[in-house]
Amino acid sequence: MTDATAREGRLDPAAVPLPPYRLRMGGAHFKRDDDFVAAGVRDVRLLRQRAGLGRRKTLLDWGCGAGRLAIGVKHLLGNVADYHGVDVQPELLTWAQENLSDEHTRFTLVDQHNARYNPDGQATYDIPAEPGSVDVLYSYSVFSHMLTDDVAGYARTIARILAPEGRALMTAFVEDDVPDCVENPADYLNLEWSGALHCVRFDRRFFEQLVWDAGLAVEEYVHGRETDGQSMYVFSRRG
Numbered sequence: 325m326t327d328a329t330a331r332e333g334r335l336d337p338a339a340v341p342l343p344p345y346r347l348r349m350g351g352a353h354f355k356r357d358d359d360f361v362a363a364g365v366r367d368v369r370l371l372r373q374r375a376g377l378g379r380r381k382t383l384l385d386w387g388c389g390a391g392r393l394a395i396g397v398k399h400l401l402g403n404v405a406d407y408h409g410v411d412v413q414p415e416l417l418t419w420a421q422e423n424l425s426d427e428h429t430r431f432t433l434v435d436q437h438n439a440r441y442n443p444d445g446q447a448t449y450d451i452p453a454e455p456g457s458v459d460v461l462y463s464y465s466v467f468s469h470m471l472t473d474d475v476a477g478y479a480r481t482i483a484r485i486l487a488p489e490g491r492a493l494m495t496a497f498v499e500d501d502v503p504d505c506v507e508n509p510a511d512y513l514n515l516e517w518s519g520a521l522h523c524v525r526f527d528r529r530f531f532e533q534l535v536w537d538a539g540l541a542v543e544e545y546v547h548g549r550e551t552d553g554q555s556m557y558v559f560s561r562r563g
C-alpha cells in the first residue's frame with residue numbers, strides 16, 4: 325500500500341484549517357466546508373492521474389487563492405516535496421501563509437496586474453520559480469480571467485519553469501468556432517458575466533496556437549466539465 329493510499333480518506337474534514345467563506349474563490353460553489361475540501365481532494369486526484377503528481381514531486385499552484393488545492397494535498401497525500409502557492413491577492417495569501425504553511429508548503433504573494441484581481445499591479449509575466457524546476461503546475465480558473473497578451477506572456481513563463489517531463493494542468497473557457505477572444509460573452513453557458521474579466525472565452529484553435537507558440541504542447545483536452553463549464557488542458561513543454 326502506498327503512503328497515499330494509506331492516507332486517503334482518513335482525515336477528518338476539520339483536521340486542516342479552512343478559510344472563511346468570504347476568502348473562498350468560487351464562493352457560490354463552496355458554501356459548505358465539505359464541498360470545499362472535496363473539491364481540493366478531487367483536483368489532487370486529477371493531478372495524480374493526469375499530471376503525474378506524487379509525494380516526491382514539486383507542485384506550483386499558480387493563482388492559488390486561499391489554498392484550496394493545498395488543503396486537498398494535506399488531506400489526500402499529507403504533503404508533496406514542495407507545494408508552492410502563488411497569488412496576487414494579499415488577504416487570501418496571508419490567510420494561507422498563516423494557516424497552511426509548513427516545511428513542505430509555502431506561499432508567495434506577487435504583485436502582477438490583473439484588471440479583476442489586482443488592477444494596480446505590475447505589468448510583468450513573472451512566476452517565482454527557477455527554470456525547469458516545476459514537476460506539476462496547476463492553474464485552475466486563472467486563464468479564464470485573462471486576455472490574449474497575458475495568456476501568451478504567462479504561457480511563455482510556464483514553458484520556461486516546467487521541468488523537462490513536467491505537466492501543467494490548467495482550465496479555461498474554450499469553444500470551437502467562436503471569435504478568438506471575448507470578454508464576458510453574452511448568452512454564454514446560461515450565466516450572467518459582468519465586471520472586468522469575469523469570463524474570458526477563447527476559440528479553441530486560436531488558444532491552442534497561442535500556447536503552442538509560447539512553447540507548450542497539448543497533451544490532453546477535456547471540454548466543458550470543469551467549474552461553470554470551463555475546459556481542462558494538460559500541457560507539456562514543446563520539444
Ligand SMILES: C[S@@+](CC[C@H](N)C(=O)[O-])C[C@H]1O[C@@H](n2cnc3c(N)ncnc32)[C@H](O)[C@@H]1O
Pocket residue numbers: 349350386387388389390392393410411412413416434436437438441463464465466469
Ligand atoms: C477564480 S480564482 C481561482 C482560485 C484557485 N485556483 C481555485 O481554483 O480555488 C483566480 C485566482 O487567480 C489569481 N490571479 C489572477 N491573476 C494572477 C496572476 N497574474 N498571478 C497569480 N495569481 C493570479 C486571483 O487572485 C485568484 O485568486
